[in-house]
Amino acid sequence: MKVSPEAMEAAHLIDRLERLARAGEQAGGLNPAQWEALRYLSRANRFSRTPAALAEYFNSTRGTVSRTLASLEEKGYVTRSASRRDGRSIELSLTGAGEQAVKHDPLIAIAKHIDAATGGSLVDVLQRLRQTLRRAIAYNGGRAFGACYTCRHFRAHMRPRSATPHHCGLLDEPLSETDSRAICVEQEPATA
Amino acid sequence: MKVSPEAMEAAHLIDRLERLARAGEQAGGLNPAQWEALRYLSRANRFSRTPAALAEYFNSTRGTVSRTLASLEEKGYVTRSASRRDGRSIELSLTGAGEQAVKHDPLIAIAKHIDAATGGSLVDVLQRLRQTLRRAIAYNGGRAFGACYTCRHFRAHMRPRSATPHHCGLLDEPLSETDSRAICVEQEPATA
DNA sequence: CTTCATGATTGCTACTCGAAATCAAATCTT
DNA sequence: AAGATTTGATTTCGAGTAGCAATCATGAAG
Numbered sequence: 001m002k003v004s005p006e007a008m009e010a011a012h013l014i015d016r017l018e019r020l021a022r023a024g025e026q027a028g029g030l031n032p033a034q035w036e037a038l039r040y041l042s043r044a045n046r047f048s049r050t051p052a053a054l055a056e057y058f059n060s061t062r063g064t065v066s067r068t069l070a071s072l073e074e075k076g077y078v079t080r081s082a083s084r085r086d087g088r089s090i091e092l093s094l095t096g097a098g099e100q101a102v103k104h105d106p107l108i109a110i111a112k113h114i115d116a117a118t119g120g121s122l123v124d125v126l127q128r129l130r131q132t133l134r135r136a137i138a139y140n141g142g143r144a145f146g147a148c149y150t151c152r153h154f155r156a157h158m159r160p161r162s163a164t165p166h167h168c169g170l171l172d173e174p175l176s177e178t179d180s181r182a183i184c185v186e187q188e189p190a191t192a
Numbered sequence: 193m194k195v196s197p198e199a200m201e202a203a204h205l206i207d208r209l210e211r212l213a214r215a216g217e218q219a220g221g222l223n224p225a226q227w228e229a230l231r232y233l234s235r236a237n238r239f240s241r242t243p244a245a246l247a248e249y250f251n252s253t254r255g256t257v258s259r260t261l262a263s264l265e266e267k268g269y270v271t272r273s274a275s276r277r278d279g280r281s282i283e284l285s286l287t288g289a290g291e292q293a294v295k296h297d298p299l300i301a302i303a304k305h306i307d308a309a310t311g312g313s314l315v316d317v318l319q320r321l322r323q324t325l326r327r328a329i330a331y332n333g334g335r336a337f338g339a340c341y342t343c344r345h346f347r348a349h350m351r352p353r354s355a356t357p358h359h360c361g362l363l364d365e366p367l368s369e370t371d372s373r374a375i376c377v378e379q380e381p382a383t384a
Numbered sequence: 385c386t387t388c389a390t391g392a393t394t395g396c397t398a399c400t401c402g403a404a405a406t407c408a409a410a411t412c413t414t
Numbered sequence: 415a416a417g418a419t420t421t422g423a424t425t426t427c428g429a430g431t432a433g434c435a436a437t438c439a440t441g442a443a444g
Binding site for chain 1: 195196198199200201202203204205206207208209210211212213215216228231250251299300301302303304305306307308309310314315316317318320321322323324325326327328329331332
């Protein structure tokens with residue numbers, strides 16, 4: 001199977017872009033893995049903020065993730081608390097400092113460059129990147145980690161007027177509006 | 193300064209894509225840094241295949257690069273030889289095994305996914321990625337490392353019919369056709 | 385010819401990752 | 415219900431890496 005030179009160049013460019021991003025990640029005393037964990041935690045719903053989910057998300061091992069989290073906790077960005085739903089499980093949350101740190105995510109610098117370089121019309125680029133990522137993940141046997149509301153277990157508007165109007169059919173849990181937009185380990189595309 | 197959600201998503205996608213690529217890079221017993229070095233060496237012209245250039249290319253330190261190269265040499269992918277032009281300098285080359293290894297670059301897998309996901313029309317995506325990278329590099333105070341023939345020191349067709357028809361005005365060195373397409377540390381865009 | 389800049393390497397230290405072992409809780413089997 | 419298996423999290427350990435600083439050699443500049 002052959003690869004087009006264009007695709008190869010794109011892969012190279014992505015690679016280099018990422019390397020630059022990493023260079024910026026030294027800031028704040030956090031390393032790349034720690035930044036990624038922080039990023040993930042800020043965007044994942046409460047069912048997905050566990051060490052195991054984290055490990056699966058950026059296919060690493062639980063041991064490694066555990067140490068990364070220990071660092072983040074030590075730095076005061078993350079707290080761990082026992083899960084009520086599963087006695088073995090740990091729920092992770094960002095502290096105030098953690099939320100604050102995410103606002104200074106070095107990835108934002110890259111995003112700014114993207115904005116500046118493209119002048120707005122990004123829809124098609126995004127479309128392709130998403131497609132590519134989806135394929136790459138599928139190929140590697142990973143899970144998509146999509147947004148909650150796109151999941152086949154998502155039941156919208158079960159409790160109108162409530163603070164948690166939606167519902168997860170898999171976990172049987174009420175969901176707030178914010179929850180429904182977060183990414184979730186359990187997510188399975190509605191169009192199975 | 194604000195960032196568009198689209199750009200932010202694109203940055204995220206790139207980040208995740210890269211992480212997947214890294215997962216594949218475990219293969220062959222090479223780590224990401226070593227793959228990048230191999231990649232660079234396979235695409236750089238002979239003036240640019242030095243430890244210093246490498247360090248600048250993926251902004252690292254010379255010490256680190258020196259160690260990476262030691263690993264690669266030990267594994268039989270790279271050889272070092274003294275430069276004739278500068279007694280302090282080392283010229284790096286890929287061995288046969290090195291050339292072979294580059295053919296199995298895990299980045300190729302990503303490129304395939306890009307191909308599969310986009311069905312060919314990549315010009316505009318490429319355009320934007322290039323722009324973005326250029327800006328990001330400039331912002332970080334780095335150098336472009338562009339292709340030789342796009343350089344303002346490039347003198348085309350000085351020796352017609354020769355094996356090295358072109359010429360570098362900066363280093364005052366003859367250049368083959370292949371040289372002219374390689375990336376170069378010294379490259380400065382013609383449109384200064 | 386002395387001084388300074390540049391290229392490469394090597395100690396050294398700190399850190400990071402991944403594999404395997406361990407322990408606890410949940411789930412499955414029968 | 416009891417035992418076996420799976421799953422979640424952590425710890426320990428070893429290999430490898432990165433970055434800093436020091437060192438040494440060569441080249442360039444005054």
